[in-house]
Amino acid sequence: MTPSLVDLGAILPELLIVGAACLLLVLDPITPSSKKDLLAWMSLGALALCFMVTIGDLNHRVLAFSDLVIIDPYAAFWKLLLYVISGMTILFSMTYLKEERIELAEYYGFILLSLAGMMIMVSGADLLTIYLGIELMSISLYIMAGFKRFEAKSIESSAKYFILGSFSSGILLYGISLLYGISGSTKLTDIAQAVTSRGFDDPMVLFATMFLIVGFGFKVSAVPFHMWTPDVYQGAPTSVTAFMAVASKAASFAAFLRVLLEGFGGVKPSWQGLILVLCIATIALGNIVAIVQTNVKRMLAYSSIAHAGYALIGIVVAGSVANGDPIASGGVSSLMLYLAIYSFMTLGAFAIVGILRRGGLEGEELDDFTGLSKRHKGAAFLMMIFMVALAGIPPTAGFMGKFYLFMAAVNAGMAWLAIIALIFAAISAFYYLRVVMVMYMREPSAAQENETRLAFTPTTSVVLACAIAGVIILGVFPGPLVSVTTSAVMSFP
């Protein structure tokens, strides 16, 4: 069977992104190193084009390639978010790569390839497409984590990411093979039927669910599958870390939610408890271990683990009632809102870490932030806003995101879960505000005065402006985004 034009039209954004990525890889060797920025602008152009195409998908639902791919508002929402994240990452990387003397424009090609993987993941209606998307995303990210190949730390993080990433993919794939054995198909709808009729007492169903949850647990770095996160985030180039922490997490959550709700919507009580345990463990461990970190990148890694824990509340809520119930939709839409907000906060914080330089190196230790407000008022102020937002203090978007998630939990009759999350959010304020304290209350030493500088360029200013606008505007007027997420969920079972 040959794919029809309708099918190809449905995956037009993916085709554009993959095409642009291939073009970048070909153009890279023949572009003089002074003109590498052109390639970055080209990838931004491709993203803008895809943005236009995908906006049109926000209100219709199409199945393509004999139900392998689904284009619905839910997928469109995630894709739009991923374009924004990738665009900001590329803009930020233009400065960062120069500072780090990484003059390989294939970097942008890999960002686009990994983005293509994420797009396939979020619009996969079949475990085959979801698996291929995950692998395309992960393999590109393994390479990107090791992009500073002259630096042992970067390669080491890449190796650790590779080992644990492919290990988790193996577990996920084994779960998929068991599901195929149960249902004779890898389509989520067929799996839903088979799983519902067999029930959860069937050991095959039980094992398959466990393997899938473990596999996705690694990808979203839920405790106890989080151990790769701090090492990889610390060692990878900061621009890549930001991309991994935000984009890959968003895409993994999108696919995880779709698989659980569409494939396992009929046996919700059986997996909801498991996710609940993961959720509480993730919130607790992420926040507590972050307290003792002295490296800001590592601290942000634990913070991203903790935020994955908050986001899991959305899945727990969606798993507590039948599909289609307004409470379940509330859980899904608050998760989408939370991850969108989290993206802006985290990208902003990583961008500040990336442009703060100590000599020829990155200023990634907490010490490097000492007295930043005396030297660079603007940067210190922006970092303060991002930290306050990550801690979830109003009037920033971080507060709004947590508010909607916790309200969803309360509506589902799980007020105790909201209270636990709230207590740990209060604990998290300690390590976020410590950064603010170090910046504003400590005097920098003479050496720090001389050695640190900020690599501000027009492109990084744009990135920071976008991030801060996202954090403030979504905090004060979350209405439009809330309505987008709410209507996107309507297409969802």
Next chain:
Amino acid sequence: MAVPISYYVVLSGLVFLIGLVGVLTRRNIIVILLSIELMLNATNINFVAFSSYLGNLSGQVFVFFALTVAAAEVAVGLAIIIALYRHTTSINVDDFRLLKW
């Protein structure tokens, strides 16, 4: 006489378990890579066995994809291991300690 499906499932379960334990206990990064391959191939046994048992081809199609992905993964993985060896002159994961494991 056909071999019952349960034999295949048990076989693939064993191969998967050997791979899983290998990843968790071995210290040589090449052996870890081989163990991951074992896990992926256990999956392929499952897919092919179920495909033949159910008389349904989509499992075999999945195997083609899984094989291709595994090959791509190994290519990237070996490249990373070589780059790592240049820095540490070791392939023992206990020596990779720049970042707290």
